[in-house]
Amino acid sequence: MDTVQGKTAVITGGASGIGRATAHSLARRGAQVIVADIDATGAAAVASDIIGSGGSATGVRCDVGGESAFEELKAFALDAYGRVDIVMNNVGVLTRGLPDHIPVHEWQRVININLLSVVRSNDAFLPLLVEQGSGHIVNTASFAGLYTYAYDRLPYAAxxxxxxxxxxxxxxxxxPKGIGVTLLCPGPVRTNIAASLPSGFGPATGTRGPGTQFGFLEPEVVGEQVADAIVDGTFWLPTDAQVRDVLVQRASDWDAFIDEKAREIASSD
Ligand SMILES: NC(=O)c1ccc[n+]([C@@H]2O[C@H](COP(=O)([O-])OP(=O)(O)OC[C@H]3O[C@@H](n4cnc5c(N)ncnc54)[C@H](O)[C@@H]3O)[C@@H](O)[C@H]2O)c1
Structure with a gap:
């Protein structure tokens, strides 16, 4: 996609953090943005900020965990702007607990919101984009989906x-159909995601990040990275390029990598 000017973008989880920052970045570049979030007030506030800065946006309440959420979102977007060009599947919720303590219902909650939401989004939006022969999908994953640095959040990582x-x-x-895909893999970003943590399951566990080399980024930096990736047609978008070294290290000797991570965790307990 050469430019996002005049394009319509749908962003889930757009009321806060990375989604909010991306909404602003795309709007500054001339896109009209649907800010979708379970937090209706927050979504409306982001849309209102964008409009106040001279951009075009609409906020809408959307719970991505709902069966009909994306059909309704598609209908809303088409009604508001007549087309959809960019879909950012960005909602993610955390969980915490040891592997033998996280109950199945918590797996189901996290898989439904984080993963099946993407499936439902594809179900609603892919036919539209394929028929158009143009568009771009951004899926927000995480360093946690690339390698393992903690064992107390398996549903999230999975x-x-x-x-x-x-x-x-x-x-x-x-x-080959002219539609771009970006896999956004954030490392640590200063957002409100910790608010999505339920009270832990089983014994308390310490907070572990993906590595001390990764400092926290501001969400605005990530918003600009996403907008650039859409325009450049970039597939893999890690927010910190140092993650490549970790993946190379793991690919070189996976057993040694696990030994090292286990030692790190044991020494920090
Ligand atoms: N912040 C980080 O360090 C980090 C690191 C790696 C990956 N990520 C990923 O980035 C994405 C965005 O998270 P963030 O850090 O900006 O967090 P955030 O909490 O600031 O924003 C997430 C937004 O999603 C919304 N939301 C939650 N459940 C929802 C639902 N069921 N339906 C619709 N909206 C819902 C929240 O209301 C919130 O506005 C997530 O997928 C997260 O897993 C974040």
Whole structure:
């Protein structure tokens, strides 16, 4: 996509953090943005900020965990702007608990919101984009979907790893049809995501990040990275390029990588 000027973007989780920043970045570049979020007031506030800065946006309440959420979102977007060009599947919720303590219902909650939302989004929006022969999908995964640095968030990591695979498959399918796919893999970003943590399951666990080399980014930096990736047609968008070294290290000797991570965790307990 050479430019986002005049394009319509739908962003889930657009009321806060990375989604909010991306909404602003795309609007500054001339896109009209549907800010979709379970937090209706927050979505309306982001849209109002964008309009106040001279951009075009509409806020809408959308719970991506709902069966009909994306059909309704598509209808809303088409009604508001007549077309959809960019779909950013960005909602993610955290969980925490040891592997033998997280109950199945918590797996179901996280998989439904983080992963099946992407499936439902594809179900609603892919036929539209394929028929148009143009468009761009952004899926927000995480470093947690690329390698493992903690064992107390398996549903989150598994949902993000699945998003990595879905995105790669979609890129293979959609690139020849003129539709771009970006796999956004954020490292630490200063957002409100910790608010999505339920009280833990089982014994308390310490907070572990993806590595001390990764500092926190501001969401505005990530918003600009996403907008650039859409225009450049970039598939893999890690927010910090140092993550490549970690992946190379793991690919070189996966057993040694696990040993090292286990030592790190043991020494920080
Ligand atoms: N912040 C980080 O360090 C980090 C790191 C890696 C990946 N990510 C991913 O980035 C994405 C965005 O998260 P963020 O950090 O900006 O968090 P955030 O909490 O600031 O924003 C997430 C937004 O999603 C909304 N939301 C939650 N559940 C929803 C639902 N069921 N339906 C619709 N909206 C819902 C929230 O209301 C909130 O506005 C997530 O997928 C997250 O997993 C974040």
């Amino acid at each position: 949902s993000k790893a699945a998003i990595v695979q879905i995105s790669e498959g979609l890129a293979l399918y959609l690139r």
